[in-house]
Amino acid sequence: MAVLLWLLILSAFHAVALAQQRQFNITLGSSLTPTTNSSWFSPSRRFAFGFYEQTNGYAVGIYIVGMPNKTAVWTANRNSPVVPSNTVLHLTNDGRLIVKVGNQEISVINPSRAIASASLMDTGNFVLYDSDRNVIWQSFDNPTNTLLPGQHLSAGQELFSSASEADDSFGFFRLIMQVDGYLVQYPANTPYTAPYAYYESHISGVGNNVSLNLADDGLLYLLNSNNSLKNLTRGGYRRERTIIYMMKIDADGIFRVYSHSLNQQNSSVIWSSTDDRCDPKGLCGLNGFCTNIDAQAKCMCLPGFDFVMPGNWRAGCERSFPTETCRLKENTSKYYDMRTVENTVWEDSTYVVLGGTTKEDCEQACLQDCNCEAALFKDRECRKQKLPLRYGRRDLGNSNLTLVKVGINFIHNEGVPNQTVEETKGKKLRIDILIASITLALFALLVLGISGFLIHRIHVWTCRKIQESRSVQLCEDVAPRAFSYAELEQATSGFKEALGRGAFGTVFKGILAEGQKVIAVKRLDKELVEGETEFQTEIKIIGKTHHRNLVRLLGYCLEGSRRLLVYAYMTNGSLADVLFKPEKQPTWEERCGFARDIARGLLYLHDECETQIIHCDIKPQNILMDDQFCAKISDFGMAKLLKKDQTRTYTGIRGTRGYVAPEWHRNMPVTVKADVYSFGVVLLELICRRKCVDMSLDENEAILEYWVYNCFDAGEIDKLVGDEEVDRRQFERMVKISIWCIQEEPSLRPSMKKVLLMLEGTVEIPMPPSPSFLSSI
Ligand SMILES: *[C@@H]1O[C@H](CO)[C@@H](O)[C@H](O)[C@H]1NC(C)=O
Ligand SMILES: *[C@@H]1O[C@H](CO)[C@@H](O)[C@H](O)[C@H]1NC(C)=O
Ligand SMILES: *[C@@H]1O[C@H](CO)[C@@H](O)[C@H](O)[C@H]1NC(C)=O
Ligand SMILES: *[C@@H]1O[C@H](CO)[C@@H](O)[C@H](O)[C@H]1NC(C)=O
Ligand SMILES: *[C@@H]1O[C@H](CO)[C@@H](O)[C@H](O)[C@H]1NC(C)=O
Ligand SMILES: *[C@@H]1O[C@H](CO)[C@@H](O)[C@H](O)[C@H]1NC(C)=O
């Protein structure tokens, strides 16, 4: 009896021990390396947490075990996911989960409290516990691009696609469960507004707590607090331990439900959000359009355009012919001709609509307007466009015509087939494309060589490059990269060549060993936001801003108290260098071009990027010039990197009226309109070719704002022109725009959108009131 009891106790004990083993407790002090002991497994070894291979290294994440290619369902540190093979992942004794690369420690997951243990569940959920065994973090609450059965995407959460099949860093598409109950897909880096959406679940009025759920039979459904609202998949698929269903937003922007068979080691798609691979907006970069050939997406360039980076569609297309400087109201038909692309749809960014036209009228209208770079024609309506064109796709059911202005030399001299893309049917198309693209590629090389030479020779000041540099790597397209301090120290040869000092630190010139790319490294010395996480959040926001009139943030370094930012190097200095140097002053047209560039950059920061960014420090020193003399705004987002209480003081200390909006000096909220004010001052400087405060001048001319308004008010703007030959009407317009911008009352200042329209000459400019600064001195 006693023996029996003993046996019972023993077996009970054994069962408990087994259960504990199955619980799979990852204890403090455990570690993993990519080459040996690469993973921690879930109890039944369906899932593993640890290192998995990527193109150029290893990522840390959760993957399905036993699939031929490790199929990741969650990835850590998607900003910079790959680490080399000598990395070690530690669950440290003081409760942090980190990877160690050399001497650098990067946190993998950063929960609010110290970790006491971790486990990977059989569901694929990786859970971190504190010492009271409370869950402090779990991967199911922090999805990356995949949902597993039992996991849900709750209101406000989003999934981001990976950059490519073999690179799980942030990609170009996202799927968000909006708080208004809609499940919507957008390209990354666009506002959450309807014009950018390319998928939405058609349900509305269902409350603010809708979630997307996946069940273990492959049923993908939307649920609110009350009930199941909509089933996206049919569900009812085989439930077996050896089959794992998952929903994933793929690198191509489409989300699909997969079934993975562990026994057969294969997978199949059981449902996808669309069958049309051209649906995701922005699959093809700027000036390219997507076309479905044999159910595969293919990108093509507009006629006269060529891929910026062959093999990388996302980089878009650029002109393969030289362009002329735009002179207002010039008949450009001696340089350009119009080409037609049929059945294509684009984002509508029309700046002028002409009604009741024929196709020929539309072509002529575009040729006679130097600002017009393309036109969309449909139903006797001609919509003039500026490049770049975005979100292009072929839609055979659509009769819109795209008319593109193409350099005349391109068409006649080289005998390039003018029919590159007009053909739409049959096999002929594909052969045409092949021939055309080979010819185009050869021709583009030739044009590139010649135009590179010409650009150097004649010193073109206009802005026409789409991409900053042909050598930009794909990874730089995605997010800023983390650099080590040592790397940057080496790139700048020990911070030797200082380019200048700004409000936040010193800028050094450097060269990256890989690719010999020239960079500008800003070593920050102001006190910045405390935590690493906040710094990284801000960096992420800044890194997501891509615009040709903004200086690109390529990377950053965050080591202890060291904070550095890495930017693309701008060869031609700042607007201050260009504008205030008496030797070679830019012409009136060039200055108008700079004004439009700056306005476009600001408009993007204010209205078009994901998080609104107020620059707070617009001045000529912060406008940089690239090798094409395209003006690019730098230092944006810096206000956010400063400690909160410093944002006010750092501009306040300047004292002089300068570029700073009056609300900074009062206790008024600072909005985007503060940037409009500073822009107005820079515009005055561009108009008058002098600094805003110049005490060496006569007393009533010393402060530019007062002088300009006084001259304008007295009807004597000729005084401002000096000895320069300018279009007087245009000059007056520019003066009026700047007076609108420097209004004392923020609400009277126009938005940047309005400013740009006024600069482009497409809207009338009313008579500005007195800025009324005279009363407030
Ligand atoms: C898991 O590990 C933690 C700390 O190492 C320990 O406190 C806890 O009791 C363990 N849990 C189980 C179920 O083994
Ligand atoms: C790695 O795994 C082997 C067995 O596969 C084991 O003997 C060894 O102790 C492990 N090393 C570490 C550091 O866990
Ligand atoms: C695994 O990856 C290789 C190369 O990356 C690819 O060719 C192959 O199709 C992949 N296999 C599966 C099952 O996805
Ligand atoms: C849930 O049901 C309750 C009662 O049936 C109803 O009042 C409420 O509006 C519903 N909520 C939503 C979000 O549909
Ligand atoms: C939201 O819905 C989830 C189920 O989908 C439910 O558990 C939760 O309590 C709801 N929250 C609110 C505030 O209604
Ligand atoms: C979705 O499918 C489930 C199970 O098949 C069913 O119970 C539910 O009523 C369906 N919901 C809708 C909205 O059709």
Ligand SMILES: *[C@@H]1O[C@H](CO)[C@@H](O)[C@H](O)[C@H]1NC(C)=O
């Ligand atoms: C795997 O392959 C087998 C045959 O090769 C097929 O019957 C099965 O449907 C496949 N499973 C999946 C999930 O694709």
Ligand SMILES: *[C@@H]1O[C@H](CO)[C@@H](O)[C@H](O)[C@H]1NC(C)=O
């Ligand atoms: C523009 O120039 C072309 C050829 O040079 C000519 O045919 C056309 O009439 C001109 N248009 C205008 C409005 O001057």
Ligand SMILES: *[C@@H]1O[C@H](CO)[C@@H](O)[C@H](O)[C@H]1NC(C)=O
């Ligand atoms: C093209 O045509 C469609 C309707 O067929 C229309 O909705 C769209 O606005 C047109 N324009 C552009 C820019 O695609």
Ligand SMILES: *[C@@H]1O[C@H](CO)[C@@H](O)[C@H](O)[C@H]1NC(C)=O
């Ligand atoms: C383009 O091709 C069409 C038809 O092949 C031809 O009629 C036209 O003259 C060509 N245009 C130019 C500018 O070569």
